[in-house]
Amino acid sequence: MRLVYLDNNATTRMREEVLEAMMPYCKDVYGNASSIHRFGRQARVAVDKARQEVASLLGASSPEEIIFTSGGTEADNFAIKGAVHAMRKKGNHIITSSIEHSAVLNSMKALEKDGYKITYLPVDGYGLINPNDVKKAITDSTVLISIMYANNEVGTIEPIEKMGEIAKERGVYFHTDAVQAVGKVTFQAKDLPVDILSMSAHKIYGPKGVGAIYIKKSTKVDTIMHGGHQEMGRRAGTENVPGIVGLGRAAEFAKKEAQEEPKRLCELRDYLYKNIAQAIPDTRLNGEPEKRLPNTLNIGFKYLEGESIMLNMDMEGIAVSTGSACTSGTLEPSHVLTAMGIDAGDAQGSIRFSLGRDNTKKDIDYVLKVLPPIIQRLRDMSPLYEKGK
């Protein structure tokens, strides 16, 4: 059976070159990067090189603006909790959006319990945040604005620059969760009105368990991980040298392929969408049609529930994910689709296809062959379908 992996927003397959780069640091170069002896120095050199690669990918002014973490979730926690802690004398109000990743949303909920006031901005039908809403929400006690660069479920790219400018004018820190955007959208952090940015290695064909946070020079972010003096005293814990080396190598490739690969993925994705829309009636595109991650396609299949579609595709060797979060332990429709005002029934039948560098046109053609009969079979089973006949 042909296996087609279309869940690259969940995680990606690590590149061979990345694994190769990491291997020596899993075996021979085992020194602690904080040690002064030759074993440690070798590790230190590798960590510094990786820092440069990540700084270069993100367009930082200097490698010192990059701090390695255990992944995107820690980077988000670090950014949010560290920034509001540093600013606690100024105020206790934070602005975020209603469609953030749970790493951000649940950090906000935790802070709410500690007495912080959180504003969750709404989105429009495309999942876009209105910068004017940011402007209106800022008060004298606002200490942080945290808005994702691009949404993981529907791929909508947010007007980060406009919102960052507003934050800058009012002297409020701006954090963006760029976990999904890095490698798919080109930007230079030094030119963006963004103070803090989080990213993850495993979304860009790097290893799991490692990520980074960009903190613009002179931005005050307190440490949340206390211990040794690693990472310039900002994030304690012995460096995950193999992971960091892997992230550095993945960043190198992401930068090299930043122009061509997103274009290729975008074409494949649009080919997939065009043909699904032609072959299957009653579908809807979720997300902003243009300002969207080039690899992401979220489609609602009317009269159906997502998990049954996903499982049927899985039986045919195709990996996708549901918009309904049905498998992730909640039964409610996706908070993103709900925030976009999509009817609960329609939100249930949404499927996310997220493409990656391994995908070819043959993969997409296979999906196009397999999917229509699955949808038809499930619709024939659905009590909601008759109305639409």
Add this chain to the structure above:
Amino acid sequence: MEGQYSDQVMEHFRNPRNVGEIPDADGIGNVGNPVCGDIMRLYIKVDPATETIIDAKFKTFGCGAAIATSSMVTELVKGKTIEEALKVSNHAVAEALGGLPKIKMHCSVLAEQALTGAINDYLKKHGKPVVDKKFKDAH
């Protein structure tokens, strides 16, 4: 493993039994709503002389467990009398499927509710007293 479906659930999901409608059904049970992600419609055909369920079919909008429990409940009640069918509990449906993930147990409750609804529809049509089963909130 928590959250994973048993082989029986997957088998019934892959090859659901008794999908469809019974145009001249003697009883129809409708339960669920799209907000929760599950809707079941269960049809039964009853032999009036023996009060035996001679056929059962379903249409379901829902996840893998919703489809599998619909399939299983129709299988379990075919050939049973109304009285016997009313004793088919959600646990019996789940058990026959080799268990359900905890978060999906509500699907078996829905299946029992759909069955009870179909039987009550039949009883009502025949001027008989309906049964009043207490269900834990399915959602």
